[in-house]
Amino acid sequence: MRSNRRRLAALAALVTVFGCSSAASEPMVGAPGIGDPDFPKDGNGGYDVAHYDVAIDYTPAGKRLVGVTTIRAAATQDLSAFNLDLAGLNVHAITVDGASATFSRQGDELTVRPAGTIADDAVFSVKVSYSGVPKPIKDAGSLGTYGFMPTGDGAFVAAEPNGAKTWFPSNDHPADKATFDFTITVPAGVTALANGEMAGRPACSGGKTTYRWRERHPMVTYLATATLGKFELREGRTPGGIPNLAAADPRFKSSLDSLYKTSAEVTDHWATVFGPYPFGSTGGVIDDFAAGYALENQTKPLYGGFHPDESIIAHELAHQWFGNSLSIKLWKDLWLNEGFATYAEWLWAEHKGRKTAQATFDDYAKRPADDPMWAYPPGRARPHDLFSQSVYVRGAMTLHALRKAVGDQTFFALVRTWAADHRYGHVTTDQFIELAERMSGKELGALFDAWLFQPRKPS
Numbered sequence: 129m130r131s132n133r134r135r136l137a138a139l140a141a142l143v144t145v146f147g148c149s150s151a152a153s154e155p156m157v158g159a160p161g162i163g164d165p166d167f168p169k170d171g172n173g174g175y176d177v178a179h180y181d182v183a184i185d186y187t188p189a190g191k192r193l194v195g196v197t198t199i200r201a202a203a204t205q206d207l208s209a210f211n212l213d214l215a216g217l218n219v220h221a222i223t224v225d226g227a228s229a230t231f232s233r234q235g236d237e238l239t240v241r242p243a244g245t246i247a248d249d250a251v252f253s254v255k256v257s258y259s260g261v262p263k264p265i266k267d268a269g270s271l272g273t274y275g276f277m278p279t280g281d282g283a284f285v286a287a288e289p290n291g292a293k294t295w296f297p298s299n300d301h302p303a304d305k306a307t308f309d310f311t312i313t314v315p316a317g318v319t320a321l322a323n324g325e326m327a328g329r330p331a332c333s334g335g336k337t338t339y340r341w342r343e344r345h346p347m348v349t350y351l352a353t354a355t356l357g358k359f360e361l362r363e364g365r366t367p368g369g370i371p372n373l374a375a376a377d378p379r380f381k382s383s384l385d386s387l388y389k390t391s392a393e394v395t396d397h398w399a400t401v402f403g404p405y406p407f408g409s410t411g412g413v414i415d416d417f418a419a420g421y422a423l424e425n426q427t428k429p430l431y432g433g434f435h436p437d438e439s440i441i442a443h444e445l446a447h448q449w450f451g452n453s454l455s456i457k458l459w460k461d462l463w464l465n466e467g468f469a470t471y472a473e474w475l476w477a478e479h480k481g482r483k484t485a486q487a488t489f490d491d492y493a494k495r496p497a498d499d500p501m502w503a504y505p506p507g508r509a510r511p512h513d514l515f516s517q518s519v520y521v522r523g524a525m526t527l528h529a530l531r532k533a534v535g536d537q538t539f540f541a542l543v544r545t546w547a548a549d550h551r552y553g554h555v556t557t558d559q560f561i562e563l564a565e566r567m568s569g570k571e572l573g574a575l576f577d578a579w580l581f582q583p584r585k586p587s
């Protein structure tokens with residue numbers, strides 16, 4: 129993600145939720161959270177999702193969504209009940225392996241109780257039928273508005289960090305990745321843009337069009353999108369041969385060509401720097417919704433209401449490697465996404481001969497010791513201020529400091545090895561430090577500690 133305007137650093141009260149659900153005392157009930165202490169209710173325990181089949185019918189005029197989501201998962205314990213995350217919307221029916229299940233709701237937790245216990249390791253399928261008017265999440269702190277956001281002609285869907293639950297039931301935390309199929313029915317004339325590639329031609333019937341998209345590579349829930357509206361499209365391949373799809377709301381038609389060309393050039397260039405492009409297609413979507421930010425939705429970065437420049441395109445496409453192919457297990461490690469994507473902006477300027485990464489680093493290093501960035505250690509992103517500038521800029525400075533310490537050859541080999549070793553998987557800060565020390569043969573504990581974990585300007 130990258131803000132297109134200066135984010136206001138609002139102080140939000142950190143609300144601590146005490147107490148536990150009555151279900152928690154039963155040993156065969158999956159936990160209501162996946163185990164991220166900063167977001168205790170996000171995701172769920174007791175199972176691991178392999179695949180989501182999200183089928184929605186959306187009517188922009190009434191902002192009404194009718195959905196059927198089928199989830200294929202493997203139990204990681206015996207389960208007499210388990211939770212899904214779902215915000216708002218009315219649940220009509222749930223089946224588990226085809227048999228009716230009972231369910232209850234408390235806040236954004238949907239508890240499903242199958243007819244019989246699901247055994248540990250068993251693969252099961254849960255089908256949820258639901259409908260209603262999706263409501264995006266409006267965070268009083270720095271997270272802003274996110275999730276499924278209605279627009280004049282459709283919807284703008286950008287869900288980081290935990291807004292997938294505003295439009296489909298899910299294990300809504302990056303620690304659980306899965307493949308996705310999307311079946312999206314909209315009124316004729318509306319285009320539906322989801323992740324991955326189109327699976328067959330759109331089908332028209334009764335004044336409606338049904339689009340099918342498939343993301344065959346693992347994806348975290350916050351990157352799932354079904355951005356809907358009137359779009360001009362440009363489709364082809366990058367010079368390097370990667371399928372490329374650019375889409376722009378008619379209001380941003382003048383940026384369609386540059387989005388298409390720049391996305392192609394950036395994708396091909398990053399493949400030479402970070403290693404092979406991890407997904408089946410690249411591109412981007414510009415919608416006329418003034419979100420004030422862009423989000424790196426897998427295969428289809430989404431730009432909210434502005435003409436994206438090269439720098440932000442370089443950022444969002446770098447995320448396809450760092451954040452999307454390699455995903456964090458805990459939100460506190462967000463610098464592994466945003467520090468890398470921000471450093472990619474500096475590398476892009478360097479590549480184009482505009483400004484060296486060293487010069488960008490030096491500009492930030494001039495900030496006085498009492499600048500708020502130095503008080504916020506980026507290696508531990510805070511839940512109420514996840515997208516702090518420190519996570520981005522000081523995260524990028526950490527990588528530049530590392531580059532200076534180990535040399536260009538080792539640094540770029542390290543970045544490629546990092547992307548290759550954890551392709552489609554999960555990463556932690558400790559793993560990165562360990563790899564950096566192993567590949568450089570240097571003791572780097574002090575460097576990482578000063579840059580990532582100390583609440584002061586590194587000397």
Ligand SMILES: [Zn+2]
Nearest residue numbers: 129130466469
């Ligand atoms: Zn970002």
